[in-house]
Amino acid sequence: xxxxxxxxxxxxxxxxxxxxxxxxxxxxxxxxxxxxxxxxxxxxxxxxxxxxxxxxxxxxxxxxxxxxxxxxxxxxxxxxxxxxxxxxxxxxxxxxxxxxxxxxxxxxxxxxxxxxxxxxxxxxxxxxxxxxxxxxxxxxxxxxxxxxxxxxxxxxxxxxxxxxxxxxxxxxxxxxxxxxxxxxxxxxxxxxxxxxxxxxxxxxxxxxxxxxxxxxxxxxxxxxxxxxxxxxxxxxxxxxxxxxxxxxxxxxxxxxxxxxxxxxxx
Amino acid sequence: xxxxxxxxxxxxxxxxxxxxxxxxxxxxxxxxxxxxxxxxxxxxxxxxxxxxxxxxxxxxxxxxxxxxxxxxxxxxxxxxxxxxxxxxxxxxxxxxxxxxxxxxxxxxxxxxxxxxxxxxxxxxxxxxxxxxxxxxxxxxxxxxxxxxxxxxxxxxxxxxxxxxxxxxxxxxxxxxxxxxxxxxxxxxxxxxxxxxxxxxxxxxxxxxxxxxxxxxxxxxxxxxxxxxxxxxxxxxxxxxxxxxxxxxxxxxxxxxxxxxxxxxxxxxxxxxxxxxxxxxxxxxxxxxxxxxxxxxxxxxxxxxxxxxxxxxxxxxxxxxxxxxxxxxxxxxxxxxxxxxxxxxxxxxxxxxxxxxxxxxxxxxxxxxxxxxxxxxxxxxxxxxxxxxxx
Numbered sequence: 001x002x003x004x005x006x007x008x009x010x011x012x013x014x015x016x017x018x019x020x021x022x023x024x025x026x027x028x029x030x031x032x033x034x035x036x037x038x039x040x041x042x043x044x045x046x047x048x049x050x051x052x053x054x055x056x057x058x059x060x061x062x063x064x065x066x067x068x069x070x071x072x073x074x075x076x077x078x079x080x081x082x083x084x085x086x087x088x089x090x091x092x093x094x095x096x097x098x099x100x101x102x103x104x105x106x107x108x109x110x111x112x113x114x115x116x117x118x119x120x121x122x123x124x125x126x127x128x129x130x131x132x133x134x135x136x137x138x139x140x141x142x143x144x145x146x147x148x149x150x151x152x153x154x155x156x157x158x159x160x161x162x163x164x165x166x167x168x169x170x171x172x173x174x175x176x177x178x179x180x181x182x183x184x185x186x187x188x189x190x191x192x193x194x195x196x197x198x199x200x201x202x203x204x205x206x207x208x209x210x211x212x213x214x215x216x217x218x219x220x221x222x223x224x225x226x227x228x229x230x231x232x233x234x235x236x237x238x239x240x241x242x243x244x245x246x247x248x249x250x251x252x253x254x255x256x257x258x259x260x261x262x263x264x265x266x
Numbered sequence: 267x268x269x270x271x272x273x274x275x276x277x278x279x280x281x282x283x284x285x286x287x288x289x290x291x292x293x294x295x296x297x298x299x300x301x302x303x304x305x306x307x308x309x310x311x312x313x314x315x316x317x318x319x320x321x322x323x324x325x326x327x328x329x330x331x332x333x334x335x336x337x338x339x340x341x342x343x344x345x346x347x348x349x350x351x352x353x354x355x356x357x358x359x360x361x362x363x364x365x366x367x368x369x370x371x372x373x374x375x376x377x378x379x380x381x382x383x384x385x386x387x388x389x390x391x392x393x394x395x396x397x398x399x400x401x402x403x404x405x406x407x408x409x410x411x412x413x414x415x416x417x418x419x420x421x422x423x424x425x426x427x428x429x430x431x432x433x434x435x436x437x438x439x440x441x442x443x444x445x446x447x448x449x450x451x452x453x454x455x456x457x458x459x460x461x462x463x464x465x466x467x468x469x470x471x472x473x474x475x476x477x478x479x480x481x482x483x484x485x486x487x488x489x490x491x492x493x494x495x496x497x498x499x500x501x502x503x504x505x506x507x508x509x510x511x512x513x514x515x516x517x518x519x520x521x522x523x524x525x526x527x528x529x530x531x532x533x534x535x536x537x538x539x540x541x542x543x544x545x546x547x548x549x550x551x552x553x554x555x556x557x558x559x560x561x562x563x564x565x566x567x568x569x570x571x572x573x574x575x576x577x578x579x580x581x582x583x584x585x586x587x588x589x590x591x592x593x594x595x596x597x598x599x600x601x602x603x604x605x606x607x608x609x610x611x612x613x614x615x616x617x618x619x620x621x622x623x624x625x626x627x628x629x630x631x632x633x634x635x636x637x638x639x640x641x642x643x644x645x646x647x648x649x650x651x652x653x654x655x656x
Contacts, residue, residue: 075286079290082290193294193297193327194290194293194294195294195326195328196294196327196328196342197328197340199290199294199342200340200342203287
């Protein structure tokens with residue numbers, strides 16, 4: 001089974017995040033970056049699917065990770081290779097800067113075609129920076145693949161992928177024929193962290209770097225200029241306000257429930 | 267606007283001195299400590315135990331014998347090993363001690379001085395954590411002067427017969443194999459003793475007030491009969507065990523700082539949230555003086571450790587340089603742990619916080635793998651050319 005996993009290099013959510021003064025895009029230079037945590041679930045799911053799975057023809061499985069991003073996005077690929085992916089593809093081109101989800105999905109689709117349509121394309125549920133969660137659907141549409149999204153469980157039997165999607169009221173079981181695109185939630189597994197052998201082995205794994213020209217993508221279709229939305233302005237979030245203290249006078253439980261309901265936590 | 271507080275090691279930008287690979291090792295060990303050690307360490311400490319099954323967890327990550335080549339070991343650099351020790355000891359000295367003894371004492375002895383067959387037989391399963399090793403050098407009456415050891419191995423036909431007592435042996439009661447050093451007609455030799463061998467007993471040492479989350483034992487050898495191939499063929503002198511101790515104490519140079527960093531992070535966090543006279547105690551000059559002084563020592567200790575690690579990776583590290591690192595970093599780590607305890611006030615004396623646990627552990631660290639006194643004399647000898655101890 002061959003799997004391509006789309007991953008993203010994002011600013012560390014723990015850091016003080018901001019936008020670049022010059023063009024109102026996410027500031028990626030001033031903060032530490034890392035592999036989007038939500039993508040770790042997709043990597044873990046992919047590695048689990050291929051572990052021990054040998055195709056009917058005895059061919060080994062391959063897990064390829066694919067990212068679109070600046071030079072430092074190579075760190076995200078390296079982390080995925082340390083976790084156990086076999087190969088990496090990095091699409092890196094100055095013209096990509098500021099691309100929106102529409103353009104990103106175009107680049108990813110072209111890259112996946114160049115890799116060769118795999119049995120399964122895996123993604124996280126969203127990135128931890130943009131958090132739109134629309135790229136999986138756009139990508140499936142561009143590739144003409146069935147999309148089964150927000151999986152809390154994924155299994156492959158023969159030519160069929162089956163997922164479980166947990167909703168607020170019910171869980172759905174959805175199947176699709178391969179090849180297919182599956183996005184996974186943060187409930188699907190507990191991502192592994194790289195073992196020392198994984199860290200050492202990653203140094204020898206192949207990583208290809210492609211430009212837009214390599215993919216035959218017109219630079220005018222991507223980047224900040226082609227984005228369907230623009231950030232007009234931004235402002236610092238207001239300072240955190242002091243917490244509200246409720247003194248329990250017998251109705252503490254009720255007050256707590258009211259608070260949680262009002263905040264839509266329950 | 268108040269600037270975002272910075273961690274004590276981040277202040278110096280130490281991340282920039284490490285390679286990607288070294289940072290990856292550090293992150294993986296930190297995750298293991300967060301997942302598998304922190305949630306359970308207080309209970310282990312209170313119970314006076316360290317679960318043997320942690321060996322498998324360590325083995326899966328690749329921690330056991332991580333700096334050795336081949337035989338299922340990861341073959342990583344000395345600096346990577348040091349960073350792993352630092353992160354483990356931030357969890358607890360007991361965890362780091364387990365890994366030190368397995369990798370740097372027991373496995374290193376076999377890797378460095380063992381035969382091809384011995385390496386094949388023991389190392390892969392020890393690297394995986396399926397077999398646990400311990401290291402018997404110290405005796406009840408011989409600590410800093412191991413040459414005086416009374417444990418003897420005598421030939422009986424092709425066999426060897428061992429008699430003697432070893433003391434303060436980490437993992438002794440949970441080990442599958444003991445590397446035991448004994449006097450022979452040829453000098454001091456190492457023996458691989460399966461712990462189910464008749465005549466071998468390991469007694470857990472009770473009542474420890476330090477290093478409680480670690481199994482410490484007395485080994486008793488009474489007519490332990492071993493086949494001819496149980497002896498490590500590569501060495502017949504005290505240089506054998508001393509070479510292993512150099513490995514382990516190199517790990518301590520980093521490890522002790524892990525305990526200190528954990529204390530300092532706890533104290534920093536506490537000082538920002540705990541209020542006295544309606545202000546966080548971290549806002550008082552007395553507390554800031556403590557925090558700044560401790561941060562200086564932590565950073566200096568880290569730079570020293572990193573320097574020694576780079577020397578080791580270049581094959582240029584001398585034993586007496588390890589003495590510098592072990593003496594300084596164990597001593598300063600203990601001072602930091604105790605000072606942090608004062609910042610936490612009464613809360614600092616409980617197991618709810620790690621500071622007194624670390625401070626108590628560091629009492630052992632100050633003494634084992636060469637006492638602070640011995641390392642001081644090694645440095646004194648290096649400076650004067652005069653030995654104060656032999």
